[in-house]
Amino acid sequence: MTARDAAAHAEDAASLTVPDISLDRLHDAILDIARAYNSTSPPEAHRKAKELLLDAQDKLERTQVPRQREHLYLTAGQAAAMLSAVCFDLGALQPAVQHFRTAALYGQIIEHGPLQAYAHGALAFLAYWSGRPAAALNLVRTAQGFGGLGATARSRLAVIEARTHAHLGDREQAVRAIQDSLAIHHTDRDELHDDIGGEFGFTSERLAMSNATTYLLIGDATGAEEAATRALHLLDERTNGARPMLISSQAATDLARARLLRREHGGACEALEPVFDVPRDWRGAGVLERLAAARAQLTHPDFRTAAQVADLGERIEEFTAGSVSRHLGGSAHLTLDT
Incomplete structure (x- = not known):
């Protein structure tokens, strides 16, 4: 039996x-x-x-x-x-x-090291979005410790680390991490970030766009404008069908914010023009947060008498009110203001 x-x-x-x-x-x-x-x-x-x-x-x-x-x-x-x-x-x-x-x-x-690293890196990203940069730094350190990571994964984590330091007010470490994200030249790959790629990947334009936001956080208008411009130039080299709308709208908004730091409201309006054409379903939290920060910048006393700036502020508010994110209950945390 x-x-x-x-x-x-x-x-x-x-x-x-x-x-x-x-x-x-x-x-x-x-x-x-x-x-x-x-x-x-x-x-x-x-x-x-x-x-x-x-x-x-x-x-x-x-x-x-x-x-x-x-x-x-x-x-x-x-x-x-x-x-x-x-x-x-x-x-x-x-x-x-x-x-x-x-x-x-x-x-x-x-x-599975790459999957754990991807998830912990994203949790770090969400932690500083929620106003917990110290927790974000711990999470990104954990992510960097997993095995089997390729160059793409390490560049992505360096970008997230840079943003974390910026939220902590550590300008020197933020710039160092940005430089690290650009200095990873080895060809190691992993099956998640490289072989599957796509949203799991981290393209050159996405890297530049993300670093532009970090430069804005530390008040470096020149660095932000250069990085955002590079992101947009890289996107322009793609065919229209392959141009990621989420990334391009965020990069354009960061370019506008960099120009607002220089008090160049005309250049900011020009940079934001294509953003206002983004369809309702594509108005993600990333671009809405950046626009909220830009809207806050428009209240600077230097812009008080500029009619063009008042119109721009109204357009930002109308664009935000019509987004899917807002209708689903998304909220602005203004974690991206400088």
């Missing part, structure tokens, strides 16, 4: 599996979501990522094959990370935090 019971148990366990072709389909799905993220509206990306996460979780309940479970945990973690990115773009910060924590836990289960 013992042998028979053992055989029956083994047969039951062997029956708990899913077709490998289903795993291939899930892998293709995460590739599609990540790589098409910049050309997919946030609401549509949210729907796709949610469906993928539920599918991966369902299949985890149906297989006991270690190889398949590892694959499914990775897919579930990647889908959770995509959901987090969408939640952030829609201004829903608390769900974004929860999903990134879920991604980090899935990464821990299978000891």
Whole structure:
């Protein structure tokens, strides 16, 4: 009976599996979501990522094959990370935090360094957005300690570290981290940031755009204008269909903010003109926060008598009021003002 019971148990366990072709389909799905993220509206990306996460979780309940479970945990973690990115773009910060924590836990289960690093880096980003830069610095240090990271992952974490130091008021360390983000020239790759890429990647224009924001935080108008201009030039080299709207609108807003620091309101209006053409579904939290900071800059006494500035302030308010983020309850934290 013992042998028979053992055989029956083994047969039951062997029956708990899913077709490998289903795993291939899930892998293709995460590739599609990540790589098409910049050309997919946030609401549509949210729907796709949610469906993928539920599918991966369902299949985890149906297989006991270690190889398949590892694959499914990775897919579930990647889908959770995509959901987090969408939640952030829609201004829903608390769900974004929860999903990134879920991604980090899935990464821990299978000891996947790049997924854990990506999630912890994003949690650091959300921490300083929530006014906790000291906690953000601890999270980014943890992220930098995971193994298996390629050059793209390390550049991304250096950018997040730079912004953290800027929020802490440490200008010297912020500039050092910016320089570190630009000085990583080795060709090491990892399967998340490089092989999948897309939203998991960190392109040159995204790096420049992010560093522009850090320069603004430390009050360096020249550095911010140069970095934002570089980001926009890199984006101009792409075809129109491949131009990421979220990144381009943030870079343009940072360019405007740099010019406002110089009291060049005409140049700021010019930089913001394409931003006002961004469709309602694409007005993510990143650009809304930057616009809120620009709106605050417009209250400077030097602009008090400029009619053009008053008109610009009204356009910013109208643009923000019509965003999906605001209709979903997103709130402005003004963590980006200088």
